[in-house]
Amino acid sequence: MVSFRDVGDGSPSVIFLNGNFCTIKTWERAMLHLTDRGMRSVAIDYLRSERPWGGWSASGVADMTRDLMDVLEVNRAVVVGHSFGGISALVFALRYPNRTAGIGLVATGATTEGQTVHGQLVQRLRRSDLDREQLCETYNGFWAERPSEHLVEEAVNQLTKVRPEAFREALESAGRLDLRPQLPLIECPALVCRGLLDEGRKKVHADQLVAGLRKVSLHEFDTGHMIPLEDPAGFNLVLATFADEFREE
Secondary structure (H helix, E strand, O other): OOOEEEEOOOOOEEEEEOOOOOOHHHHHHHHHHHHHOOOEEEEEOHHHOOOOOOOOOHHHHHHHHHHHHHHHOOOOEEEEEEOHHHHHHHHHHHHOHHHEEEEEEEOOOOEOOOOHHHHHHHHHHHHOOOOHHHHHHHHHOOOOOOOOHHHHHHHHHHHOOOOHHHHHHHHHHHHHOEOHHHHHHOOOOEEEEEEOOOOOOOHHHHHHHHHHOOOEEEEEEOOOOOHHHHOHHHHHHHHHHHHHOOOOO
C-alpha cells in the first residue's frame, strides 16, 4: 500500500517525492500553491508506505511512482524530488521517459560523492538505529537557521514511525549510484534548485546536473537543504513557473 496525498484535478499533474529524513509536509505549501493555479499535486510518502518491490531505493521509489500514476490514471507528470527524492526523480526520468513531462531537482545531485553528511549518516545507521534525539539532530542539520520547535516536533513524530531499514536502504542505495554518465539521456526539461547555505549538497552537485542535462535551468536560494520550507514563496514561484510550461489546454 502506498501512502500519498492527492489534491487538485487540473493540468499538469505534479508528483512530489520528499527526501530521506523528511516528510510530505515539505511540499504542503507548494501543493496548495499549485492547486490554486489549477494544477494537480500528488505527494508520495514512500518512507511510510509498504516496502516497494525494488526496496527503499531510488529504483524502488521510481517504480512505486509509476505504479501509483497508473492507479491514479496519470499518464505524464512533472516529477519533483527533494534530496533522495531528486535521485529517484532522475531514475524515473531515465526509466520512464514517456511518462515524464519534466523534472524538478531540489537540493540533490547525480551522485553523493563529496556529500559528507550522507557518509556520516550511513556510518551512523550501520552502527545502530537512530533514536529520537538523533532524529532531531539530523533534521535540524538540514536547515540554515534552526526551525521552530513545533515544526521539528511534528516532523520527528512522523520520522519515528519509519522503519529503520527504510532509512538505511535509501541512504545506501543513493551511495551506490552515479548517474552522471546517464544525464545526457534525459530529454525532458529540468529545473535545478540549490540552497546556497546547504551543508549537504554543494555547488559541485548542482554544477554536475547543469553540465549533464540537456534542457536545464538553475535557481539558487539563500537557504539550507530545506528550500521549499525555508523560502516557500520563492520556491513556489519558481516551481509554478516551471510547471506552467506543461499545462495542457
